[in-house]
Amino acid sequence: MYTAGIATGFQALAMEFHVDFSKLTDQISYPVLALGVGNIIWTPTAVCFGKRPVIIISTALFLACTIWSIKAKTLDSLLASRVIACFGAGSIESIGPAMIADMYRERYFATAMALFSLFLSGGSQAGPMIAGFLITDKGWRWFFILCAILTAVNLVMMLFLLPETNYRRVLYEGETAQEADKQADEMVQHIEKGQDSIAEVPNSQNNRPYAGSYWKDLVAFSGRGTEERGLLGWPRQFSLPFRFILVPHALFAAVSYGVVLSG
Numbered sequence: 001m002y003t004a005g006i007a008t009g010f011q012a013l014a015m016e017f018h019v020d021f022s023k024l025t026d027q028i029s030y031p032v033l034a035l036g037v038g039n040i041i042w043t044p045t046a047v048c049f050g051k052r053p054v055i056i057i058s059t060a061l062f063l064a065c066t067i068w069s070i071k072a073k074t075l076d077s078l079l080a081s082r083v084i085a086c087f088g089a090g091s092i093e094s095i096g097p098a099m100i101a102d103m104y105r106e107r108y109f110a111t112a113m114a115l116f117s118l119f120l121s122g123g124s125q126a127g128p129m130i131a132g133f134l135i136t137d138k139g140w141r142w143f144f145i146l147c148a149i150l151t152a153v154n155l156v157m158m159l160f161l162l163p164e165t166n167y168r169r170v171l172y173e174g175e176t177a178q179e180a181d182k183q184a185d186e187m188v189q190h191i192e193k194g195q196d197s198i199a200e201v202p203n204s205q206n207n208r209p210y211a212g213s214y215w216k217d218l219v220a221f222s223g224r225g226t227e228e229r230g231l232l233g234w235p236r237q238f239s240l241p242f243r244f245i246l247v248p249h250a251l252f253a254a255v256s257y258g259v260v261l262s263g
Contacts, residue, residue: 001127002066002147003031003086008132009140016140017075026079031086038090044237046095050224051102052164054091059158061088063151069144096120102165105188163217164224 006013010024038058046054065085072078096116104112131143227233245251 001123001130001150002062002089002144003035003082003127004028004124005127005131005143005147006082006140008128009135009143012135012140013075013078019075023075027075027082030079031082034083034086035090035093038087039094040238040241041087042091043094043098043241044234046091046098046225047237048225048227048229048231048234050164050221051095051099051166052158052162052218053221053224055095055162056155056158058088058091059151059155061085063148063155066144066148066151070141070148093120099165160218163214166224166226 006027010021010027013019013024013027014021042054042058062085065081065088068081069078069085072081097113100112100116101109130146134143134146227237245254
């Protein structure tokens with residue numbers, strides 16, 4: 001919504017800053033580029049540092065720059081605010097599906113992803129329509145005021161309602177990752193069948209409950225990543241998408257998505 005909505009305010013921007021429409025297209029193209037670059041930076045950071053901290057930090061950056069957009073006095077200032085804001089907002093493009101993958105098993109993943117994509121694309125469709133009415137009635141700055149209000153509410157809800165979704169696997173002596181995955185799958189199957197007693201879960205003696213609380217888990221910002229070396233493993237995580245793009249069907253999916261999204 002923030003990225004695409006301002007397109008309906010180009011006439012107001014052109015009159016205020018005395019520029020033509022060809023100059024104003026930068027207000028869309030460069031922020032969209034920043035969304036993509038944000039994906040590349042935020043995703044390895046989330047693997048090393050945790051998804052919750054990264055989402056909160058990037059959303060706070062997005063909110064700060066949205067407020068900057070409200071106060072921008074020049075077109076260059078507005079562009080800079082939008083580029084940095086979209087860099088922050090880019091985190092949700094890839095971390096969002098990753099969080100869905102953390103929370104949903106395979107049979108529900110497609111439905112959850114469809115809903116996620118519907119709301120993500122809905123923002124770029126409904127956003128300009130909302131912006132058109134708002135800018136006509138109140139001016140282009142009010143569009144950014146609305147975005148700031150929505151982002152602020154979203155950030156507050158994240159602080160209280162968004163726990164870390166990274167699965168923190170505990171491997172015991174002599175146990176392999178494959179054995180841990182098999183045990184976890186058996187546990188889920190038992191729970192889905194209504195056999196939720198811990199005594200009925202195979203090998204349940206190794207399942208130790210989390211010792212903290214929901215609130216303590218929200219304020220803990222360390223040990224959230226899945227990268228064993230922490231931030232030291234960031235370069236390796238950063239390189240993985242570039243190596244993965246060499247897989248033919250991954251390349252085809254990326255190009256197809258980009259072409260359709262551009263349209």
